[in-house]
Amino acid sequence: MPRVAIVAGLRTPFARQLTAYQDASALDLGISLVSEILRRSPVALSEWQQVVFGQVIQMPRAPNIAREIVLASRLPVSTDAYSVTRACATSFQALTSLAQGIQTGAIDAGIAGGADSSSVLPIGVSKPFAKALVQLSKAKNMGAKMSILRRLPWRHLLPVAPAVAEYSTGLTMGQSAEQMAKSWHISRQAQDEFAFRSHQLAAKAWQEGNHRDWVMPTWVPPFAAGISQDNTIRADVALKRYQDFKPAFDKRGGSVTAANSTPLTDGAAAIGLMSEHKAKELGIPVLGYIRSWAYHAKAVQQDMLMGPAFAIPKVLDMAGMTLADCNVIEMHEAFAAQTLANVQRLESKQFAAEIGRTEAIGNIDMDVFNPYGGSLAYGHPFAATGVRLILQALQFLKHRGGGVGLTSACAAGGLGVAMVVEVEE
Numbered sequence: 152m153p154r155v156a157i158v159a160g161l162r163t164p165f166a167r168q169l170t171a172y173q174d175a176s177a178l179d180l181g182i183s184l185v186s187e188i189l190r191r192s193p194v195a196l197s198e199w200q201q202v203v204f205g206q207v208i209q210m211p212r213a214p215n216i217a218r219e220i221v222l223a224s225r226l227p228v229s230t231d232a233y234s235v236t237r238a239c240a241t242s243f244q245a246l247t248s249l250a251q252g253i254q255t256g257a258i259d260a261g262i263a264g265g266a267d268s269s270s271v272l273p274i275g276v277s278k279p280f281a282k283a284l285v286q287l288s289k290a291k292n293m294g295a296k297m298s299i300l301r302r303l304p305w306r307h308l309l310p311v312a313p314a315v316a317e318y319s320t321g322l323t324m325g326q327s328a329e330q331m332a333k334s335w336h337i338s339r340q341a342q343d344e345f346a347f348r349s350h351q352l353a354a355k356a357w358q359e360g361n362h363r364d365w366v367m368p369t370w371v372p373p374f375a376a377g378i379s380q381d382n383t384i385r386a387d388v389a390l391k392r393y394q395d396f397k398p399a400f401d402k403r404g405g406s407v408t409a410a411n412s413t414p415l416t417d418g419a420a421a422i423g424l425m426s427e428h429k430a431k432e433l434g435i436p437v438l439g440y441i442r443s444w445a446y447h448a449k450a451v452q453q454d455m456l457m458g459p460a461f462a463i464p465k466v467l468d469m470a471g472m473t474l475a476d477c478n479v480i481e482m483h484e485a486f487a488a489q490t491l492a493n494v495q496r497l498e499s500k501q502f503a504a505e506i507g508r509t510e511a512i513g514n515i516d517m518d519v520f521n522p523y524g525g526s527l528a529y530g531h532p533f534a535a536t537g538v539r540l541i542l543q544a545l546q547f548l549k550h551r552g553g554g555v556g557l558t559s560a561c562a563a564g565g566l567g568v569a570m571v572v573e574v575e576e
């Protein structure tokens with residue numbers, strides 16, 4: 152199978168809900184980002200054969216975001232496009248779908264990514280109100296219309312916002328993080344220290360110029376105010392201030408707070424992939440390669456966000472590696488508690504035995520674990536986070552002169568993903 156080369160990678164700065172991108176939809180963010188990738192890349196427009204994109208919070212009027220991006224960008228109208236969804240692992244899915252197309256020889260090159268907006272939301276209506284609207288469209292006369300409206304209680308007229316909750320259990324993601332904090336004894340102090348670390352490292356990464364070539368300044372309309380850096384990072388806040396935050400999801404006995412959770416965020420991220428032979432033929436510089444990936448699905452009632460602990464050993468086996476061989480590990484920090492619980496499981500012999508192994512998956516070297524900070528600081532525009540993790544792994548590996556990077560994320564539905572990328576030394 153042809154090796155899958157990464158030949159472009161870029162993201163927008165990430166912005167807290169209702170700030171810089173308060174009027175920009177996920178589609179607006181995706182169009183701006185892909186347009187900028189096309190502008191920066193030496194690859195001719197006609198070489199990009201496919202766009203695979205995703206958004207977790209769907210826009211009902213534009214369900215195939217990938218195709219809308221093609222139609223709004225300079226890509227030829229003949230560029231194939233489809234959209235995918237896998238909750239918070241959506242951009243991993245976009246990448247692996249595109250990579251499979253390259254591996255099978257169906258295509259040679261394409262762009263994969265994701266975008267989400269927590270500011271421009273598809274606000275819905277209640278089920279009874281939706282039913283009444285359909286009935287109204289079919290009502291034959293004013294009398295019939297009035298009778299439908301009279302039967303509808305006022306409380307059903309209220310708008311319904313999308314929930315960050317598990318459909319089958321009704322539990323919010325934050326409640327799952329609370330359960331994991333309690334079950335695995337992740338203290339409030341440990342969570343706050345980990346969140347503080349994330350913000351400090353993210354600010355340092357910006358100061359040292361590590362994001363310079365990988366994050367585009369957003370100045371194009373319809374952004375309310377252009378930004379050139381993530382506005383989510385709070386490096387100015389001292390660790391002791393973290394204690395002041397009240398638990399957000401379990402008011403009485405909880406430890407998960409706004410400061411040790413990812414904030415609701417807007418942003419987009421995308422990567423250009425090409426078969427290695429095509430990149431060589433065209434003389435396109437290669438940023439790195441995708442070596443292997445694995446998904447895992449587990450039950451949702453307990454430890455719903457523990458997917459990485461299961462997906463990581465699978466992907467390491469596929470890549471013929473151990474945790475110690477990884478020069479960098481980029482793990483999505485949905486919540487400090489969830490990340491620390493996954494780290495604890497990876498280091499546990501008992502967990503290893505539960506999944507049929509004799510040795511723990513391995514100890515995490517914190518010097519190379521989210522070394523530029525993680526989602527707690529950058530935020531989490533759901534469908535963009537996977538690509539952000541991969542971009543940061545590539546950044547780190549490039550900086551150290553090459554190596555192998557492990558990336559991983561949990562996702563709603565009890566899903567987990569892990570992907571190994573490499574940069575040639």
Ligand SMILES: CC(=O)SCCNC(=O)CCNC(=O)[C@H](O)C(C)(C)COP(=O)(O)OP(=O)(O)OC[C@H]1O[C@@H](n2cnc3c(N)ncnc32)[C@H](O)[C@@H]1OP(=O)(O)O
Pocket residue numbers: 239315324325346350385388399408409410411412413414415456485486531561562563
């Ligand atoms: C697989 C997965 O990824 S699952 C994860 C999916 N994502 C989620 O579930 C989202 C989780 N996060 C949330 O739901 C929300 O952010 C909550 C409920 C935790 C907090 O919501 P809010 O109270 O609206 O938080 P908000 O982000 O406005 O923060 C509250 C205040 O704390 C401040 N704050 C937040 N973090 C920090 C920090 N690290 N340091 C200092 N101040 C902070 C904010 O600036 C804000 O201050 P302000 O009121 O003066 O503006």
